[in-house]
Amino acid sequence: MAGSNKRKTPEINASSQADIAFLLLVFFLVATTMNTDKGISRVLPPIPPEDVKVEDQKQKERNVLLVFVNGAGQLMVGDEVTDIRQLKDKAKEFILNVNDDEDKPEKEDKEIDMPDGSKWTYTTSKGVISLQTTRDTGYETYIAVQNELTRVFNEIREDVSMMKFGKSFGDLNEDERKVITTAVQQKISEAEPRKAIKK
Amino acid sequence: MKKKGNKELPAISTASLPDVIFMILFFFMVSTTMRDQEVLVRYKLPNATEVQKLEKKSLVSYIHIGVPVTHMQARYGTAPKIQLNDTYKTAKDIGDFIAAERDQLNESDRAQMTTSIKADRETKMGIITDVKQELRRANALKISYAAIESEGL
Numbered sequence: 586m587a588g589s590n591k592r593k594t595p596e597i598n599a600s601s602q603a604d605i606a607f608l609l610l611v612f613f614l615v616a617t618t619m620n621t622d623k624g625i626s627r628v629l630p631p632i633p634p635e636d637v638k639v640e641d642q643k644q645k646e647r648n649v650l651l652v653f654v655n656g657a658g659q660l661m662v663g664d665e666v667t668d669i670r671q672l673k674d675k676a677k678e679f680i681l682n683v684n685d686d687e688d689k690p691e692k693e694d695k696e697i698d699m700p701d702g703s704k705w706t707y708t709t710s711k712g713v714i715s716l717q718t719t720r721d722t723g724y725e726t727y728i729a730v731q732n733e734l735t736r737v738f739n740e741i742r743e744d745v746s747m748m749k750f751g752k753s754f755g756d757l758n759e760d761e762r763k764v765i766t767t768a769v770q771q772k773i774s775e776a777e778p779r780k781a782i783k784k
Numbered sequence: 785m786k787k788k789g790n791k792e793l794p795a796i797s798t799a800s801l802p803d804v805i806f807m808i809l810f811f812f813m814v815s816t817t818m819r820d821q822e823v824l825v826r827y828k829l830p831n832a833t834e835v836q837k838l839e840k841k842s843l844v845s846y847i848h849i850g851v852p853v854t855h856m857q858a859r860y861g862t863a864p865k866i867q868l869n870d871t872y873k874t875a876k877d878i879g880d881f882i883a884a885e886r887d888q889l890n891e892s893d894r895a896q897m898t899t900s901i902k903a904d905r906e907t908k909m910g911i912i913t914d915v916k917q918e919l920r921r922a923n924a925l926k927i928s929y930a931a932i933e934s935e936g937l
Contacts, residue, residue, distance in 0.1 A: 603798065606805035613809060617816035622844065623835040624900060624928035629920050720910030724903050727912070728830040728929055735834035775916070 625731050630774065648690045648711045650679045654730055656721035669729060676737045680712045680772075697767050700760035705749070707768045715774045731773075738771045745769055817841055825850035825867050827904035832931035843896050844928075845885040847878070847915060850904035864907050866915065875911070878918035886924075902930040 652672070653661040660667050662675050682689035690712030697705050714734055718727055739754070746754040746765050754765060827850035838844050848867040852860045865872045868881045886894055899919055903912060919927060 599802070600798070602802040603805055606802050606809060610805055610809045610812065613812045613816065616819060617812065618819050619816045622838040622841070622900060622928075622930060623933055624838065624930040625832055625834060626836050626898075626926070626928045629916060629925040629927060631923065631925060632920050718909045718913070720908060720913065722909040723905070724907040724909060724912060725830045725905035727909055728832055728905070728931055731929065732832040732834050732931075735832075739834055 625728065625735055627731075627773070627775070645691070645711075647688055648713055650676060650712060650714045651717065652676070652714055652730065652734070653717045654719075654722045654726055656719050656723075658723060658726040660730065669733060672730065672733045673736050673740075676714055676734060677740060680710050680714070680737060680741065682710060682712070695768065697764055699764060705764070707745070709768060709770070713772045713774055715776055717776050734773050735771070738769060738773075742766070742769045821846075821870055823848055823867070824853055824856060824870070824872065825865055825904070826853050827851075827902055828906075829902065829930050829932045830905040831934040832929075833934060835931050835933045836928075838898060838900060838928055840896070843889065843893055844898050844900050845882070845924075846900050846902055847881075848902045849907055849911060849915070850902075851906075864904065864911055866911070875914040875918050878915060879922045882919065882922040882924045896926070897924060898926045898928055899924050900928045900930050 650663060651661070655661075660669055660672060662672060663679075667675060679689055682692065685692075690710045692708050693711055694706050695709045697707055699705050714737075716730065716734065742765050743754045745768055746752060746757060746761075749765070750757060750761055752761075754762070757765065825848050827848060850864055850867075851857075851862055852865055852872070860872060866875060866878075867873070868877060873881070882899070886897060889897060901912070901915065916927070919925070
């Protein structure tokens, strides 16, 4: 039996390999999704410990810009009713405080470590945007407002990045990006909703 | 110069067909993720321009908020519901949900955990705020409001 070594092993028919591959392909097409998740990122404030008094965290009035959205989707910025298209410019003007107005946020010099080891002093704004809603505010309006407020900080970052590195914020490397994000922090505070509007 | 016309065309070799299919297969294996849950609420995400991509999918837990799908409406009504994993839950259950999700992650990844809120654009802020408060209580502070990228408002 073993003597007949002249016989070659017959070739395995590979014509069904394509069918098997198709089968696997169909399985993966059905069982997987390709949605890329995108969204507006936020960091919620931690719940303050019980023993910390509310007074301690109170910001100076000039540093806070109140953005209030009511149930009808109307917007109040500071103390005047505003259209959503003006929100970005108003908020940006408030945060930057170019003319050092008395009723706009204070500024603070901040030393930031550069990637090459040197220090860079940048004048940051102490401004905080406080976003308030009622329980019946629509989510779509809320996201639109959040979007505008994100744009404020993204635009400031873009400007600072152009000034400092001469490049767009999107083209910076990780270290440089870190410098810019430390310099321009996204200060949006989301308070708990108002129970009812009293006036 | 024409040859005699009775010659037949040789069959096209299909030997490379499996290779082509395998290539497509690998593309899908790499670029997609497994469908992990059935969505029981109907939602249409709001539009936004300043969206960021969520970095690592394994670190993201999802909270779906919206109206129950049609075949569940008979039992659960048409009021917006919160879906965690595969069932409808209330905001109170979010603490347990986050704790369970956090347990599945590596120690080093826990700080990077992100919660993606996928809510319908018609939802009222009341329910969203309840969810946010529960997330704060559960110390899951990194969140992302899921939105569709659009050009301008």
